[in-house]
C-alpha cells in the first residue's frame with residue numbers, strides 16, 4: 001500500500017463536501033474515482049496533497065510512508081510535492097507560468113529537490129521531454145509556443161520528473177480530442193509501468209475507466225459508496241447508484257450496460 005486515507009472529511013463552513021472517506025491505494029495501481037459532477041472527487045484529490053483553498057477545512061488522515069500528509073508543514077509539503085505526489089489537471093495551462101521557459105519550470109522543481117548541478121538539471125529536463133515524445137529542444141520554449149496537446153505532454157513530463165509514487169490525474173484529458181486523449185493515457189500507462197507510480201484517475205469517461213483502471217471507487221454526495229476491482233465493479237456492481245452510472249454511460253458497450261441491470 002502506498003497511500004491510506006482514513007476518515008477524510010472536507011468542509012466549507014457548515015457544509016460537508018467530502019464525508020468521512022476511507023480508501024487505500026496500492027503501489028503501481030491505476031485507481032479510478034468516478035461519480036457525478038459535484039460529488040467531491042476533486043476536493044478529495046486536492047485534500048490529499050494539501051491543495052485546498054483557505055476557505056476549506058480537511059480532517060482525518062492521509063498516510064504516506066508512516067506520516068500523515070494532512071499534518072505536514074509547508075516546508076515538508078514542498079519536499080513531498082513532485083516526489084511523493086504529483087498532479088496533472090484538465091487545465092494544464094495552470095501548471096505553467098507564461099514568462100518562464102519549460103527548462104525554467106523544470107529547474108525550479110529540481111532545485112527544490114536538491115539537484116544542484118545545472119548540467120544535470122538540463123539533461124534531466126531534456127530526458128523528461130523526450131520520455132513524453134517531445135523534442136528535447138522544446139526546453140527553450142515558452143508555454144505559449146507549444147500546442148495544447150504538446151503542453152499537456154509537457155505538464156506530464158513536469159509531473160513525472162521526480163518519479164512520484166502517486167500521480168493524481170484529474171480529468172487530465174477532458175480538454176483534448178479523443179485521439180489525443182487516448183495517446184496521453186497510453187503514454188501515462190507506459191510511464192506508469194516504467195516508474196511504478198500509482199495513478200488516482202478522476203474521469204467521467206467510462207471507456208477510459210474500463211480500458212486503464214485496476215480498481216474503481218464510486219463517489220456520491222461526498223461519500224465513497226462502492227469500491228472494487230474493475231472486473232467486480234463493472235460486472236457485478238452492488239450499489240444501485242453504481243448500476244445507474246454504468247447504465248447511463250453511452251460510451252460503454254451495450255452488453256456491459258445490460259449486465260449491470262441484473
Ligand SMILES: Nc1ncnc2c1ncn2[C@@H]1O[C@H](COP(=O)(O)OP(=O)(O)OP(=O)(O)O)[C@@H](O)[C@H]1O
Nearest residue numbers: 012017036037038039040041042043044053055056
Ligand atoms: N473552493 C471551494 N469552496 C467551496 N466549495 C467548493 C469549492 N470547490 C468546490 N466546491 C464545492 O464542493 C462540491 C464538490 O466539488 P468537486 O469539484 O470536488 O466535485 P467533482 O466531483 O470533482 O465534480 P466534477 O466532476 O464536476 O469536476 C461542489 O458542491 C462544489 O460546489
